[in-house]
Amino acid sequence: MSKIDLAIQGYPSRPSIGSAARRSAKVWLCLMLIGADALALLVGFAMGLQVEQPGSVSGHAWSSLLGGMVVYAGVAFQNQAYNPRCLTSPTKSCRAALLSFAATALIFLLAVFSLKVTGRLPRFALSIGVISTVVVLISQRLLICHIVRRTCGDKLEAELVIVDGGTVPDECLGSDIIDAGTMALRSDLDDPYMLNRLGTILRHYDRVVISCTPDRKAEWAQVLKGANILGEIIVPEMSELGPLAVHDLGGTPTVVVSRGPLNLANRAKKRALDIALTVPVLIVLLPAMIAVAILIKLDSPGPVFFRQERMGRGNRIFHILKFRSMHVETSDSDGTQSTRRDDDRITRVGRVIRKTSIDELPQLINVLLGDMSLVGPRPHALGSKAGDELFWRVDRQYWHRHALKPGITGLAQIRGFRGATEHRHDIVNRLKADLEYLHGWSLLRDVGILARTAQVLVHRNAY
Structure with a gap:
């Protein structure tokens, strides 16, 4: 057995079933959002094409629509339109989708003018298609947000609370909790194997919150900065100061000390x-x-x-x-x-x-x-x-x-x-x-x- 195996033996390497399900659901919901956007583009522009050419649509029009969908997907991905936050925030979701669609339309128009084919554009069908697509796009985004918030709540993150000598707020009881003392888990910057053990546990979570004694907060902050995770430390006394880099865990103030550098x-x-x-x-x-x-x-x-x-x-x-x-x-x-x-x-x-x-x-x-x-x-x-x-x-x-x-x-x-x-x-x-x-x-x-x-x-x- 290797040193790594010994280091993590007897320690939780997987989150609870609820946290694992929540994390998996987030991935599938984001994929569903991508599919829903593609369907919205297809339905919206198909309506416009049917108005212009009832009963039949040329192969050239379908290929142009497919190209537009690919461009939109790339722009939307870059524009964070498939960020998990878009699953619970209607405003952010609709804004990201509209900006992505506007950028796609601009790219399409630039290509049309560059190729000098503006005279062959079915303007009426294009206008109907744009309006229909916007309506369908916004409608499906609002519907998805409504369904997700009713079934999953406002948060989809898998959260872990590590208690290292601190108190456990009642609001934390819905999250996965690890007692650092019982598990012999330490914020030891001189022990790579201890850090590997912690990293193995954290890889299954989106967010970790530390409840520790004041003398250990600085050390935990240093550990979390290299953990590639949204890491926070519970600091109840900070609530009166109102600093900008503060989040909360079910109403308990936390100070944000780390965040993965890449989205x-x-x-x-x-x-x-x-x-x-x-x-x-x-x-x-x-x-x-x-x-x-x-x-x-x-x-x-x-x-x-x-x-x-x-x-x-x-x-x-x-x-x-x-x-x-x-x-x-x-x-x-x-x-x-x-x-x-x-x-x-x-x-x-x-x-x-x-x-x-x-x-x-x-x-x-x-x-x-x-x-x-x-x-x-x-x-x-x-x-x-x-x-x-x-x-x-x-x-x-x-x-x-x-x-x-x-x-x-x-x-x-x-x-x-x-x-x-x-x-x-x-x-x-x-x-x-x-x-x-x-x-x-x-x-x-x-x-x-x-x-x-x-x-x-x-x-x-x-x-």
Whole structure:
């Protein structure tokens, strides 16, 4: 049994049936909303086309309608029209749908004018179609919100309350509750396995609320910032101050201390970029990777791949894959000893593949599995040190970087911050770059980092 298995043994790894059902229902309801929008567009414009051409509709008109539906889906997704909040808030739902439809209509008109086919447009049918679509779109959105609020209430989030020495408000009794003392769960920033245990529990929830003693609030806040979840701490005394970053749990005030840096739409775009690039790159590089694997086997005895525990998104531990570049008997599974420029643990083939970053290629498999992304903060070994001090003890903000998936490359790497961490500033520089990336993420920035990575594949600090 691995350390990870031991770390979570005897602890809840799944939410209650009610919370699981609520989370599943949210996904299915969002999918239903997408289908309802598509049906609204189809019905609305079909009505307009039937007015213009009763009894028959040309294939060209149907293909144009299908293209419009695809454009609308893309715009609506970008415009947060399928955010779970649109299932319970009629105002937000209708506003997002109308803005998305207006943007789709604008794109359609620009395409028509660019192609100079305005003279062939059935203007009356188009007008009827627009009016009908708006009416059907708003009607179905209001109906869905009404049904969801009557059957599920105003909230669809799966909530967890962790009690660590604090009181349990009566309003919390409807949520899943874990007693940290009974479960031996601690906000220990010096214990990666404890953080992995917490991350394993939180992955099944949308929101976590901590009820703890005042002296533990700061530490819990630091833990939650890297957990990739809406994290809050109950602070009853804050209710009189009226700060802006305050939520409530059934009427009990809570202070918002963390939030996942990427919303659903941005996570989907980032994942789509990963898949779109990783699959063809793996296919193209497969012969070269096989050749490297053969050379590794011929050069020294042992496995082709080196697997090591690394800290991933939400402070959850995963196993990173690399081509083995060291002798098996001297490999450092915990990463406590940084690789030196003249390190005699490195094999002959290993020295070449490390210098050219070829040893990192198997991480494309981690990306495909969803453990990593192409771009993000580099995952570090649990025993990594800057000088003689563990990374997370140099700066407690180190845990914040785990709010995103770790990456094969990142902002720190293209700025030249790689190689051994012999001094404190070596990890501080990387951490600053990681936090800058975390707070300023954009898909365009990811593309730019990938383009610039080619310039640092061979680097003086790579050995």
